[in-house]
Amino acid sequence: MKKVLLGNEAIARGAWEAGVVFASAYPGTPSSEILESLTQYKEIQAEWATNEKDALMAAAGAALTGARAMASMKHVGVNVAADPLMTLSYTGIEGGLVLVTADDPSLYSSQNEQDNRNYARFAKVPMLEPSDSQEAKDFTKLAFELSERFDTPVMLRTVTRISHSRTVVELGEREELKRPFDLKQNERKYTMIPAFAGPRHRVVEERLKKLKEFAEGFEHNRMEMADTSVGIVTSGIAYQYAKEVFPDYSFLKLGMVWPLPEKMIREFASKVKELWVIEELDPFLEENLRAMSLKVHLGKDRIPLCGELSPTVIAEAVHGKPYRPTVKYPNPIPPRPPNLCAGCPHRGVFYALKKLKLFVFGDIGCYTLATLPPLKALHTCICMGSSVGMLEGATQVLGKEALGKAVCVLGESTFLHAGVTPLMNIAYNKSNGTVIVLNNWTTAMTGAQEHPGSGYTAKGEETFAVDYVQLAKALGVKEENVREVNPYKLDELLEVIKEETSKEEASFIVTKDGPCALLRRAIKAYNPPLHVDQEVCTGCRQCLELGCPALSWDPTKAGEYKTADGKVKKRKGAAAINDLLCNGCGLCYQVCKFDAIKGETEEVPIGFQLRRP
Amino acid sequence: MGKDITNILVCGVGGQGVILASDVMADTFLEAGYDVKKSEVHGMAQRGGAVVSHVRYGRKVYSPLIRMGEVDYLFSTEKLEVLRWMEYCTPSTVVITDTVQINPPAVNLGEMEYPADIDDFLKGNFEKVYTVDATEIAKELGNARAANVVLLGVLSKLLGIEEALWKKCLLERLPKKLHELNLRAFEKGRLAV
Numbered sequence: 032m033k034k035v036l037l038g039n040e041a042i043a044r045g046a047w048e049a050g051v052v053f054a055s056a057y058p059g060t061p062s063s064e065i066l067e068s069l070t071q072y073k074e075i076q077a078e079w080a081t082n083e084k085d086a087l088m089a090a091a092g093a094a095l096t097g098a099r100a101m102a103s104m105k106h107v108g109v110n111v112a113a114d115p116l117m118t119l120s121y122t123g124i125e126g127g128l129v130l131v132t133a134d135d136p137s138l139y140s141s142q143n144e145q146d147n148r149n150y151a152r153f154a155k156v157p158m159l160e161p162s163d164s165q166e167a168k169d170f171t172k173l174a175f176e177l178s179e180r181f182d183t184p185v186m187l188r189t190v191t192r193i194s195h196s197r198t199v200v201e202l203g204e205r206e207e208l209k210r211p212f213d214l215k216q217n218e219r220k221y222t223m224i225p226a227f228a229g230p231r232h233r234v235v236e237e238r239l240k241k242l243k244e245f246a247e248g249f250e251h252n253r254m255e256m257a258d259t260s261v262g263i264v265t266s267g268i269a270y271q272y273a274k275e276v277f278p279d280y281s282f283l284k285l286g287m288v289w290p291l292p293e294k295m296i297r298e299f300a301s302k303v304k305e306l307w308v309i310e311e312l313d314p315f316l317e318e319n320l321r322a323m324s325l326k327v328h329l330g331k332d333r334i335p336l337c338g339e340l341s342p343t344v345i346a347e348a349v350h351g352k353p354y355r356p357t358v359k360y361p362n363p364i365p366p367r368p369p370n371l372c373a374g375c376p377h378r379g380v381f382y383a384l385k386k387l388k389l390f391v392f393g394d395i396g397c398y399t400l401a402t403l404p405p406l407k408a409l410h411t412c413i414c415m416g417s418s419v420g421m422l423e424g425a426t427q428v429l430g431k432e433a434l435g436k437a438v439c440v441l442g443e444s445t446f447l448h449a450g451v452t453p454l455m456n457i458a459y460n461k462s463n464g465t466v467i468v469l470n471n472w473t474t475a476m477t478g479a480q481e482h483p484g485s486g487y488t489a490k491g492e493e494t495f496a497v498d499y500v501q502l503a504k505a506l507g508v509k510e511e512n513v514r515e516v517n518p519y520k521l522d523e524l525l526e527v528i529k530e531e532t533s534k535e536e537a538s539f540i541v542t543k544d545g546p547c548a549l550l551r552r553a554i555k556a557y558n559p560p561l562h563v564d565q566e567v568c569t570g571c572r573q574c575l576e577l578g579c580p581a582l583s584w585d586p587t588k589a590g591e592y593k594t595a596d597g598k599v600k601k602r603k604g605a606a607a608i609n610d611l612l613c614n615g616c617g618l619c620y621q622v623c624k625f626d627a628i629k630g631e632t633e634e635v636p637i638g639f640q641l642r643r644p
Numbered sequence: 645m646g647k648d649i650t651n652i653l654v655c656g657v658g659g660q661g662v663i664l665a666s667d668v669m670a671d672t673f674l675e676a677g678y679d680v681k682k683s684e685v686h687g688m689a690q691r692g693g694a695v696v697s698h699v700r701y702g703r704k705v706y707s708p709l710i711r712m713g714e715v716d717y718l719f720s721t722e723k724l725e726v727l728r729w730m731e732y733c734t735p736s737t738v739v740i741t742d743t744v745q746i747n748p749p750a751v752n753l754g755e756m757e758y759p760a761d762i763d764d765f766l767k768g769n770f771e772k773v774y775t776v777d778a779t780e781i782a783k784e785l786g787n788a789r790a791a792n793v794v795l796l797g798v799l800s801k802l803l804g805i806e807e808a809l810w811k812k813c814l815l816e817r818l819p820k821k822l823h824e825l826n827l828r829a830f831e832k833g834r835l836a837v
Binding site: 033195274356358359372582 | 713
């Protein structure tokens with residue numbers, strides 16, 4: 032049967048067909064749908080891990096029993112998982128172990144665009160790179176076979192345009208592994224003390240040689256000979272783009288990008304007049320070809336190093352002239368960047384932080400959007416957990432000078448991923464830092480995945496949920512400095528943040544009763560939309576500072592309004608609320624000093640009615 | 645031209661059902677016997693940002709991304725979003741757009757104006773333009789969110805692929821309770837051509 036599958040769904044399907052019984056992941060765009068898709072298979076224990084390192088270690092443990100196991104993550108997640116990866120390369124595996132890295136050229140939803148092909152060379156493990164969903168499924172299955180045949184973890188690399196493209200896939204059946212799963216002691220292979228690890232390094236180098244030999248005959252490293260005036264070496268998504276632009280030239284398409292088939296590459300080079308390398312991001316293939324003393328006629332001297340490729344980009348780069356559009360709209364087009372949703376529980380916190388003029392160490396999540404105007408209340412974003420770690424150092428240098436000046440903010444999923452240990456660091460080293468955890472009950476940015484604090488597993492079963500207050504206390508934050516706040520109540524937010532940031536001790540603030548406004552399972556009912564009383568609105572624009580998509584400026588309302596004491600004054604326009612978008616969170620009602628924002632009832636509700644896990 | 649691939653660029657605002665519309669297209673083209681590829685970006689864009697999905701079908705499709713200047717159909721669930729993808733179009737691109745307007749942040753803040761000349765621009769630059777009150781039609785049917793399906797009805801009429809295939813693939817992607825509403829939305833779209 033044929034189906035149009037997302038690259039990520041195809042990887043999940045491939046894992047299922049390969050007989051995988053365990054899969055672990057931490058959500059991250061563009062990788063998240065892999066594990067989400069795996070939860071549909073009853074034969075697979077599919078789990079969200081606390082972070083990518085935990086995901087890889089859990090998969091390694093599962094593979095140690097002889098089972099097939101997979102860990103999937105976004106490119107930067109591999110940085111977190113790199114510690115076990117480097118040594119798992121030495122130990123090898125029992126059952127097949129596959130690590131999927133989903134890279135994000137053009138940083139559609141990432142903080143950098145690192146090229147994780149470099150990890151394969153660094154960790155000395157083989158890497159397969161599919162160029163569509165069919166290959167994504169097939170290569171996943173192959174990766175498990177290679178893993179077991181060569182006793183090594185295998186990396187499978189996708190990019191956003193593979194993970195998030197849908198292409199046609201021929202479905203297959205699942206093959207169960209017909210072997211018992213058990214734990215067998217083998218210290219020389221799995222206990223990497225120096226005496227045992229040294230010899231394993233030699234095994235790794237021998238294995239690479241064998242893999243190289245294998246690559247020479249690997250059916251997915253293939254020459255497509257046509258017009259030999261140009262031969263293009265390429266892999267993955269770049270193959271599809273290059274094929275689109277140069278359908279007549281010869282191609283060497285590499286399905287395995289590490290280790291490389293040197294003999295095959297030399298043979299291809301000898302058959303063509305000019306050798307080109309077309310690849311996304313780093314000159315990974317190109318440098319290796321050059322190291323083989325091959326002459327590369329066209330590579331990164333023309334093809335951009337930064338950003339994703341496309342047929343347009345490749346054509347422009349090779350022909351050396353920009354594409355000229357035939358239709359052009361002559362006027363400026365208002366940009367439409369992503370924004371915090373209407374009713375988002377994060378909005379009030381950032382409004383308060385801006386009001387208090389604090390330096391905000393930020394982190395990775397929806398709330399990173401608070402960087403943009405009008406909120407403009409987030410001042411760093413490096414990696415998961417960096418907000419807490421950096422706050423510690425900054426407060427230690429500034430000492431009392433830091434009081435009332437700096438805080439850090441991160442979501443609860445990010446906190447659990449990489450914020451717990453730096454909070455321990457803050458308490459242990461007596462920093463005066465204040466850590467604010469925005470608990471919205473889910474991993475929101477990546478599409479609402481469960482985590483150890485949400486109360487549910489990846490498969491939707493109820494489970495234990497981390498108690499953030501108890502955790503902070505256990506890590507060393509004094510009880511009186513651990514505070515819970517309602518993120519929709521501005522006065523409360525301002526007061527608590529002000530108090531805690533003025534203390535000479537570590538503080539921990541966690542939001543309560545503020546689930547993601549899109550989290551259907553948590554919200555029992557939204558509130559009726561609010562409206563602007565056009566008689567009273569002064570046009571002060573204070574409510575617009577919230578950056579709520581439901582609030583807008585209406586210049587056609589320029590004219591007169593009445594003050595509370597009955598005076599008539601002039602205004603340049605008025606605020607307006609879009610009743611299709613507004614869900615009545617009540618923030619703008621609190622911000623308006625002139626009582627111009629009103630609800631359906633006299634008393635305007637603050638926050639939503641909740642359904643607790 | 646002897647062109648054997650059809651390129652559709654689907655655009656709109658996060659949350660408007662751009663991805664669902666392009667999913668239904670891809671399923672339908674496969675069902676009709678074509679090779680098909682589509683590509684979009686998930687994640688950040690869901691938060692009210694501009695969304696675009698490339699859909700391509702034909703005998704054999706390589707790139708999931710459409711080359712600039714090669715879009716055959718521009719399908720937009722919001723009026724201003726049409727303008728963002730002009731580089732991909734030529735005067736012979738068929739434009740299908742909802743007339744609904746959703747203000748971007750800069751317009752909400754009063755810093756920029758929502759372009760007032762979109763209709764004139766489209767009429768002056770394209771041979772075929774279908775502006776449809778899809779959101780209004782969907783609202784009348786009881787749910788503004790079915791606007792994307794009204795537009796699918798319009799597209800289906802223009803592509804000449806069997807109506808029954810569209811309906812089958814549409815319903816397969818929707819929960820049962822939404823079937824009737826969406827079938828009506830789809831048919832309204834077909835009537836709008």
